Structure formats: C-alpha cells, structure tokens
Amino acid sequence: MEALAAERRSQVCLGLDPDPSALGPDSAPDADRAGTAERAAAAVTEHCRSLIASAGPACVAVKPQLACFERLGAPGWGALTEVSRAAREAGLLVVADGKRGDVPVTAEAYGQALVGETQTPWGVVEGLCADAFTANPLLGGDAIDPLVDAAAAAGAGVFLLVRTSNPGAAALQDADLGGAPLRERLAELVAERASRLAGKSGLSGMGAVIGATAPEHLERLRELMPDSIFLLPGVGAQGGRVEDLGAALAPDRPASILVAAARSIAGADDPGAAAEQLRAALWELAHDG
Amino acid sequence: MEALAAERRSQVCLGLDPDPSALGPDSAPDADRAGTAERAAAAVTEHCRSLIASAGPACVAVKPQLACFERLGAPGWGALTEVSRAAREAGLLVVADGKRGDVPVTAEAYGQALVGETQTPWGVVEGLCADAFTANPLLGGDAIDPLVDAAAAAGAGVFLLVRTSNPGAAALQDADLGGAPLRERLAELVAERASRLAGKSGLSGMGAVIGATAPEHLERLRELMPDSIFLLPGVGAQGGRVEDLGAALAPDRPASILVAAARSIAGADDPGAAAEQLRAALWELAHDG
Numbered sequence: 001m002e003a004l005a006a007e008r009r010s011q012v013c014l015g016l017d018p019d020p021s022a023l024g025p026d027s028a029p030d031a032d033r034a035g036t037a038e039r040a041a042a043a044v045t046e047h048c049r050s051l052i053a054s055a056g057p058a059c060v061a062v063k064p065q066l067a068c069f070e071r072l073g074a075p076g077w078g079a080l081t082e083v084s085r086a087a088r089e090a091g092l093l094v095v096a097d098g099k100r101g102d103v104p105v106t107a108e109a110y111g112q113a114l115v116g117e118t119q120t121p122w123g124v125v126e127g128l129c130a131d132a133f134t135a136n137p138l139l140g141g142d143a144i145d146p147l148v149d150a151a152a153a154a155g156a157g158v159f160l161l162v163r164t165s166n167p168g169a170a171a172l173q174d175a176d177l178g179g180a181p182l183r184e185r186l187a188e189l190v191a192e193r194a195s196r197l198a199g200k201s202g203l204s205g206m207g208a209v210i211g212a213t214a215p216e217h218l219e220r221l222r223e224l225m226p227d228s229i230f231l232l233p234g235v236g237a238q239g240g241r242v243e244d245l246g247a248a249l250a251p252d253r254p255a256s257i258l259v260a261a262a263r264s265i266a267g268a269d270d271p272g273a274a275a276e277q278l279r280a281a282l283w284e285l286a287h288d289g
Numbered sequence: 290m291e292a293l294a295a296e297r298r299s300q301v302c303l304g305l306d307p308d309p310s311a312l313g314p315d316s317a318p319d320a321d322r323a324g325t326a327e328r329a330a331a332a333v334t335e336h337c338r339s340l341i342a343s344a345g346p347a348c349v350a351v352k353p354q355l356a357c358f359e360r361l362g363a364p365g366w367g368a369l370t371e372v373s374r375a376a377r378e379a380g381l382l383v384v385a386d387g388k389r390g391d392v393p394v395t396a397e398a399y400g401q402a403l404v405g406e407t408q409t410p411w412g413v414v415e416g417l418c419a420d421a422f423t424a425n426p427l428l429g430g431d432a433i434d435p436l437v438d439a440a441a442a443a444g445a446g447v448f449l450l451v452r453t454s455n456p457g458a459a460a461l462q463d464a465d466l467g468g469a470p471l472r473e474r475l476a477e478l479v480a481e482r483a484s485r486l487a488g489k490s491g492l493s494g495m496g497a498v499i500g501a502t503a504p505e506h507l508e509r510l511r512e513l514m515p516d517s518i519f520l521l522p523g524v525g526a527q528g529g530r531v532e533d534l535g536a537a538l539a540p541d542r543p544a545s546i547l548v549a550a551a552r553s554i555a556g557a558d559d560p561g562a563a564a565e566q567l568r569a570a571l572w573e574l575a576h577d578g
Contacts, residue, residue, distance in 0.1 A: 025410035036412040067398035071407045072414055078363035099391055103455040109356035118360045121314035123325040125361055138427040142457030166392040168431030175467045
C-alpha cells in the first residue's frame with residue numbers, strides 16, 4: 001500500500017456503493033437475454049467499471065460496499081467479483097467493505113470468502129481475492145484472530161471498526177467501558193495485532209475504520225495505533241472535511257490514511273475531477289503537516 | 290413463529306453451516322457440466338436439502354450461516370437462495386445468519402438483501418426472503434433502525450447480538466459500559482424496539498442472540514427483554530447444555546426461545562434422531578418449568 005500510494009500520489013479510496021434504482025434503463029447490456037437480477041447486475045458492473053475508469057486514476061484503492069451487491073443475489077455477487085477484478089486490473093487495491101464478524105469457526109469461513117480460498121473435493125474455489133476487508137470487533141479477540149490469520153496468509157489487510165461515521169455511533173462507541181471509551185478498547189484490539197500484519201515499511205495492514213465525522217478522536221486514536229492504516233469514511237456527503245484529518249496521519253507517512261469517498265465522487269457531474277480534487281487536497285495535507 | 294412452534298412442538302433451529310471440504314466427491318450432481326465452484330455449490334445444496342429432509346421434521350426453523358455459502362462466490366449465494374427456498378417449502382422458518390451491521394444507508398441495502406426487494410429500471414429484484422436475520426448492534430440505534438424497518442415491512446424478525454457464544458465474548462460484552470455490562474446496553478437496544486415487531490401473541494420478533502454457553506446471564510437478560518425471542522446458539526459442540534436454558538424462557542411461552550444447533554445435528558450418525566432428541570428435551574424443559 002505504501003509504495004502504491006507514493007506512486008499514485010494518492011490516499012483516496014473510491015467507494016463503490018451502486019444503487020440499481022438510480023441507473024438508467026439503457027445501462028444494462030444484453031438486456032434481451034437475461035432476467036431482472038442479471039440485467040441489474042450487469043448495469044451495476046458497467047457503472048462501477050465506468051467510475052473506475054473516470055475516478056480511478058486519482059485513487060489508490062476501491063471499496064465495494066458488499067450490501068449493495070448482495071441485494072442483487074447471486075448475480076450481484078458475480079458483479080462484485082467482476083468489479084473487484086476490474087479494479088485490480090486498473091492497478092487499484094480492493095477493500096471489501098462487509099463489516100463481517102462472527103464466532104471463530106465462522107470467521108474462518110469469512111476469511112476464505114474474502115481473501116482466501118476453499119478446498120473442495122472438486123478442486124479449490126478462490127474467494128474474492130480482496131487486498132483488505134473491514135470487520136466488526138464486537139465478538140472479541142478470538143473472533144478477530146482467524147480473520148487476521150487469513151489476511152496474513154494472503155498478504156492482505158484488515159480494518160477493524162473503531163469509531164464509525166454514523167450519528168448514532170457515539171452512544172456505544174464513545175461510552176466509557178471499564179475506564180476508557182469503547183472506541184479505545186477497540187483500538188487496543190487493533191494495536192495488539194499490528195505486528196502480525198506489519199509491512200516492510202513499518203506501517204501495518206492491521207488497520208482501523210474511523211469516521212471522518214468525529215475528527216476530535218483522531219489524535220488519541222493515532223497515539224494508540226501508531227503503525228496502523230486508518231480507513232476514514234464520511235468525507236463529503238456525511239459531513240467530514242479533509243482539513244480536519246491532519247491528526248490521523250502518522251508522522252511522515254502519507255500512506256497511513258486511506259480516505260473513502262463514494263457519493264461525493266460518484267454523484268459529482270465529473271467524477272474524475274471530484275476524485276482528483278480530493279486527491280490533491282489530501283496529498284497537500286500529508287505533505288504540509 | 291409462536292403458532293408454528295406449537296404446531297411442530299419444537300424450538301429447534303437447524304444450523305446450516307455447510308463445509309464443502311467435508312463433502313463426499315460423489316455428492317455433486319452434474320459434475321461433468323460445471324466448474325469447481327458450481328459443483329461445490331450443488332453439493333452444498335444437496336447436503337442441506339438432505340439435512341432438512343432428515344432433521345427438519347423435529348425443527349421449527351433453519352439458520353443458514355451466510356459465510357459458509359459466500360466462500361463459494363456467486364454459485365454459493367445461489368445455493369443459499371435455493372436452500373432457503375427448500376426450507377420454506379418444508380414448512381420451516383429461515384433465519385439468515387450474517388450478523389450484518391452498517392451505517393444507515395448501507396443497513397437499508399442489507400434489509401433489501403435479506404428480507405426486502407430492490408427496485409431497478411428492469412423490474413423488482415427479490416432478496417433472500419428470510420423470515421428473520423441476525424444483526425450486529427455495535428454501530429448503534431440509528432444503524433439498527435433501517436434493519437428493523439425492513440423487517441417490519443416484510444413481517445420478519447431481527448435478532449441482535451447481545452451476548453455471543455464464543456469464549457472471547459466476555460472481554461467486551463461483559464465489560465462494564467457506563468454502569469452496566471455492555472450486553473445489557475445491547476439488550477436495551479432490543480427492548481426499546483420490541484413493540485415495533487410485536488406479534489399478535491405478545492411475543493416480539495425483535496429478538497436477541499445469546500450464547501447458550503453463558504447461561505448465568507439468561508435470567509437478567511430475560512428480565513430486560515420480557516417479550517423478545519431469544520436465539521440461543523452454542524448447544525452441543527460449543528458446550529452449552531439444554532438443562533441450563535430454563536431461565537431463557539418467558540413464562541408460559543415455549544416459543545420465546547429458539548435453540549440453534551448445527552454440528553451436533555449435522556455431525557451425528559443419525560441427524561434426524563439427534564434433532565428429535567434435542568426437540569424433546571427442549572419441549573420438556575418448556576413444559577416442566
């Protein structure tokens with residue numbers, strides 16, 4: 001991630017949250033030959049490909065939102081696979097955003113689905129081959145470890161939810177849990193595992209999701225997770241501002257943040273220009289700090 | 290759920306956690322005509338159908354574990370859809386176990402995927418049509434509400450994670466959060482929404498997932514959520530015991546608990562007998578209490 005960010009001079013992660021109801025009726029190829037879900041999935045794939053082509057050059061990663069694909073059933077999962085492949089071909093990292101979390105034996109299965117593979121009597125079935133994925137830490141350390149193991153085996157990263165971007169996040173995540181806010185307990189779960197996904201550069205692929213909508217927590221969270229990459233959603237449509245994100249950066253490490261933007265890029269008249277504007281603003285923030 | 294439980298005299302929920310690596314190489318139909326993932330998905334479907342046929346008569350619901358299907362990609366999601374349909378045809382409720390949770394706009398998409406439908410310019414795409422689903426409440430009330438709305442619109446249920454069955458659950462869920470254990474704060478999130486999914490009988494489809502492995506919490510959690518259905522995983526392979534579950538029952542309401550068992554049924558020499566044994570033990574517990 002660090003080399004790629006330097007090469008592309010970007011910390012922008014293009015959020016892919018396709019909404020089939022907002023796509024034009026002419027956007028489904030092969031409309032004669034397929035059912036409704038297949039047509040919608042084809043249109044979603046085309047829409048994401050087009051976004052990758054226009055906004056991708058200003059980005060270092062894409063973040064497909066799994067829910068948006070799952071609502072189209074099996075064809076939707078097929079679209080997710082295809083879009084992930086297209087992003088990789090465009091030189092972008094893929095962050096599968098599914099916020100999974102389950103008991104250890106099931107967490108292993110999620111690891112197989114997202115970054116691993118599954119042995120069967122008929123051969124090996126490849127998973128999504130994501131470069132990283134988001135995960136929900138509510139179940140505790142033993143449920144997180146199989147995900148970290150899967151990521152380590154695949155050379156991939158994990159972003160644990162630490163402080164989410166929604167208005168209601170504060171009620172639980174900012175409440176005091178045994179002497180510190182819950183978000184800091186979650187940050188400890190990240191920090192304890194940082195060495196297991198450490199890259200050559202010193203940055204760790206054991207990362208954290210922290211909403212750009214609550215920048216007042218960034219400084220302390222960076223203290224608690226000095227080596228982790230922060231995935232920061234919530235810029236733009238949700239109200240987060242680039243200029244408030246300086247404290248998220250580890251000193252002299254531009255690649256220590258990944259700023260996710262979906263609606264503010266996909267919804268712009270010129271997605272390429274919107275992504276480039278965000279890229280430039282972030283790159284300046286990281287090199288002026 | 291209450292009428293169905295009475296009719297079937299059962300509170301057993303058959304966990305469907307298919308492991309393709311454990312299936313026999315002869316179990317994939319149409320082996321000549323399909324790729325590896327398609328063969329594995331066909332074998333998984335067949336395995337689940339066979340379990341539904343043998344163990345289903347002693348059960349009131351099935352609980353497909355989404356991770357186990359997702360690891361087979363789009364064909365896996367197709368198998369999930371097919372298995373869910375087969376369960377419904379056998380007269381069983383379907384509890385989609387994906388433990389989803391995300392910011393409000395994404396939670397809406399999960400609602401569409403699990404119990405709703407998605408409008409597209411080419412027509413409506415049906416979701417999984419589950420009767421209920423599990424969800425992770427870490428993101429807070431505003432992220433839970435769209436899931437509850439989707440369930441209400443579909444006449445479905447939601448089971449929020451309150452206290453999970455894994456050994457590591459205690460570290461966070463039993464820690465004190467502002468004066469009460471986190472699990473009790475999560476129980477409040479359930480109780481506050483119980484009236485929105487209330488059934489005619491007084492029981493609410495706004496339920497809770499509580500591991501059978503920590504029965505010492507059941508009495509207090511039932512106090513906090515008097516009307517909710519408790520989904521209790523962890524009996525059998527994980528160490529939970531039927532005789533410890535009495536406190537989970539709401540007085541005179543056998544249908545107030547749903548006991549999930551996967552490995553202890555699917556792994557038995559005679560899955561039908563194993564399910565029937567669990568059914569009988571639970572029914573006795575509910576009518577002796």
